[in-house]
Amino acid sequence: MATLSSATRSTLRKQLRDFLSRCESSSSSSQGHLPLILYPSPDAFPPRVSGALHISVLDSSFNPPSNAHLALxxxxxxASTSEHPNAHLLLFSATNADKGTGRSGDLKPENRLDLMLLLAKDVEAALKGAGQEANVFVGLVDKPLMGDKSSLIHALLRQHGHTPAVHSEGAHASDGASPARLHYIVGTDTLVRFFEPKYYGGQEGFERVCRQFFEVERTRFLCVKRPASRNSADAEQVKKEEEEVLSRANIRRRVECGDVVVVDVPEAEGISSTRVRKLLQGSQPAEQKRTELKQLVTPSIAEYLLNEQSIWME
Structure with a gap:
């Protein structure tokens, strides 16, 4: 990787393997491990900012990262939302609520880490180019459900003197701790899964998680609308499906009070990790594949994927 020395890359990969090993050996634990911040370094998180800390969290499989991930x-x-992120966390989960530890054909965790580090550099460059604070981090977590992840991130923040932001904008906790709020970036499918009681053992468990997530930790969802299709019939169907999701009682309540904010990210239209994987596994001529790939991922990620084609055959 052009951005990291081989020694640094080796060290980070070892930290990743050690973290995954600890997670596997204690999978029966209900507590989970504190998130491991690998980039730029564990002691760099959380960043020092003026006022409240607002962290956007992109929790993804990064299999591999695409230009959609960069846009998100x-x-x-x-503009109606007064709280804007001043820190950005790219978060990889060791397990998935539906997929477990992964499926055949998925990238190995070591490769995903390499790619997340490249994406972090690209995010930093984009933020600096837009005149924004470039506090970008890469982290690992061992719990599949967002409620647990939010609690683990806040546990890490508390170690550094941050507590969940209270309702009054900019207010501080009574003990003088600095307020922090997580802004979780999700799509409508992920939003629906969060509000499914089956993941929490029933309605009582679901309501308990919601109280902790929204009321105690004050975590907010930034729900990304699905890109509009060029086909008018498809576009109308997508619109109806999204309206149906957002009108569900549990979700509508959170939209109305600002705990779920719907955002539009047109730059992500037509781009997905699945599309990138299919292209790399296809039989197109090398030059055509390179040209198409550079429309889907950043230049540094394209170079990595083309140079490491063997990872798709493992």
Whole structure:
């Protein structure tokens, strides 16, 4: 990787393997491990900012990262939202609520880490180019559900004197701690899964998680609308499906009080990790593949994927 020395890359990969090993050996634990910040370094998180700390969290499989991930990482909330992120966390989960530890054909965690580090550099460059604070971090977490992840991130923040932001904008906790709020970037499918009681053992568990997530930790969802299709019939269907999701009682309540903010990210239209994987596994001529790939991912990630083609055959 052009941005990291081989020694640094080796060290980070070892930290990743050690973290995953600890997670595997204690998978029965209900507590989970504190998130591990790998980039730029564990002691760099959380960053020092003026006022409240607002962290956008892009929690993804990064399999691999695409230009859609870049657009989501740098999105600007609507003008009606007074709280804008001044830190950005790219978060990789060791397990997934539906997929477990992964599926056949997925990138190895070491490769995903390499790619997340490249994406972090690209996010930093994009933020600096837009005149924004470039506090970008890469982290690992071992719990699949967002409620647990939010609690673990806040546990890490508390170690550094941050507590969940209270309702009054800019207010501080009574003990003098600095307020912090997480802004979780999700799509409508992920939003629906969060509000499914089956993931929490029933309605009582679901309501308990919601109280902790929204009321105690004050975590907010930035829900990204699906890109409009060029086909008018498809576009109308997508619109109806999104309206149906946002009108569900549990979700509508959170939209109305600002805990769920709907955002539009047109730059992500037509781009997905699945499309990138299919292209790399296809039989197109090398030059055609390179040209198409550079429309889907950043130049540094394209170079890595083309140079490491063997990872798709493992």
């Amino acid at each position: 990482s740098t999105l600007v909330p609507p």
